[in-house]
Amino acid sequence: DAKTTQPTSMDCAEGRAANLPCNHSTISGNEYVYWYRQIHSQGPQYIIHGLKNNETNEMASLIITEDRKSSTLILPHATLRDTAVYYCIASTSGSRLTFGEGTQLTVNP
Amino acid sequence: EAQVTQNPRYLITVTGKKLTVTCSQNMNHEYMSWYRQDPGLGLRQIYYSMNVEVTDKGDVPEGYKVSRKEKRNFPLILESPSPNQTSLYFCASSLRGSGIGTGELFFGEGSRLTVL
Numbered sequence: 001d002a003k004t005t006q007p008t009s010m011d012c013a014e015g016r017a018a019n020l021p022c023n024h025s026t027i028s029g030n031e032y033v034y035w036y037r038q039i040h041s042q043g044p045q046y047i048i049h050g051l052k053n054n055e056t057n058e059m060a061s062l063i064i065t066e067d068r069k070s071s072t073l074i075l076p077h078a079t080l081r082d083t084a085v086y087y088c089i090a091s092t093s094g095s096r097l098t099f100g101e102g103t104q105l106t107v108n109p
Numbered sequence: 110e111a112q113v114t115q116n117p118r119y120l121i122t123v124t125g126k127k128l129t130v131t132c133s134q135n136m137n138h139e140y141m142s143w144y145r146q147d148p149g150l151g152l153r154q155i156y157y158s159m160n161v162e163v164t165d166k167g168d169v170p171e172g173y174k175v176s177r178k179e180k181r182n183f184p185l186i187l188e189s190p191s192p193n194q195t196s197l198y199f200c201a202s203s204l205r206g207s208g209i210g211t212g213e214l215f216f217g218e219g220s221r222l223t224v225l
Contacts, residue, residue, distance in 0.1 A: 036214075043113070043199050043216030044152070095140045095206040095214060098168075099152035 001098055002027040002090040009104040012082075018075040020103055022088030025069040030092050033064060035073045036099070037084040044087065047073065049094065078107045111136045115200050115217035122190055123225050130185045130220050132200030138215070140206030141183035142167065143175065145196040146219075152199065158183055159206040190224040197221050 005023040012018040024033065035047040048055055048062045050071075055062045061074040075082055087102040113134045122128055134141065142157035144167075154167030158177040172194055174186040183202075187194060200217040 034213075041146075041197060041219060041221075043201070043218050044214070045216070046213035049213070093207065095142070095203045096154070096157065097214060098154070099144075101149075101151055 001092070002031055004088045004090055004100060006086070006088050006100070006103045008101070009106070011106050011108055012075075012078045014080060014107050014109050015077055018078040018082065018105060018107065020073040020075075020086050020088075020105060021070065022073070023070045024088070024090045027068050027090045028092075031090045032092070032094065033062065033071050034087075034089045034091060034094060034097060035060070035062065036087045036089070036097075037082075038087070038102070039081075039084040044099070047086075078105075080107050080109065083107045111215070113200055113202055113215050113217040115198070115220045117220060118218065119221050121223045121225065124191055125189050128187050128190060128222075130187075130198055130200075130222070132183045132185065132217060133181050134183075134200075134202040134215070135181065136202065136204070136215065137180065138202040138204050139180070140204070141177065141200065141202045142214075143173070143183070143185045144199045144201065145169065146199065147196050155185070155198075157206065187222075190222075192224050195222060195224050 034049040036044040038044045050062045064071045085102040143155040144152040146152045156175040158164045198220045201214045
């Protein structure tokens with residue numbers, strides 16, 4: 001699986017959009033980009049995934065650049081409950097995922 | 110409600126005393142796996158199972174055993190626990206384990222194990 005690089009931490013104001021970047025410059029054509037989050041020490045929670053097209057669901061939007069070397073997860077209206085560690089993973093398998101250290105997002109009131 | 114259930118959630122034990130952490134899912138998922146999470150090391154996969162009676166090693170299998178006799182259950186067995194197995198353990202499942210873009214992983218709430 002391609003290595004991904006994320007900032008260690010980010011802050012966001014409550015009610016504003018949170019934009020979490022991820023770099024995956026060595027991603028191969030059949031690797032999807034998956035996003036998960038982990039609130040405190042709970043089990044990670046699936047957010048969204050995509051291959052090349054932008055994706056949106058009830059939780060977030062995923063924007064993948066045309067060359068697929070990077071992506072951005074967007075939480076449109078961040079709340080305090082969105083404070084969590086966010087993991088970006090590139091993989092051909094949605095099941096055998098390798099989790100890195102992720103980005104600690106802190107939403108401030 | 111669709112869920113992955115782990116037990117126990119918290120356990121303190123002593124070196125060498127065999128223990129089992131159970132994991133059960135009610136979603137008829139084929140794929141199940143175990144992870145451990147340690148500070149600075151992220152989540153590392155211990156074992157996984159593609160289906161009943163099919164198990165394989167993950168990245169850190171030493172000191173652990175698993176079995177998959179039924180589709181819904183995937184217990185993690187520590188035959189002789191040691192202090193370096195003190196960790197937060199997560200069980201996860203998904204509809205299938207292979208194929209491009211396979212579905213999302215559902216995680217349990219975690220089992221915090223302390224080995225003295």
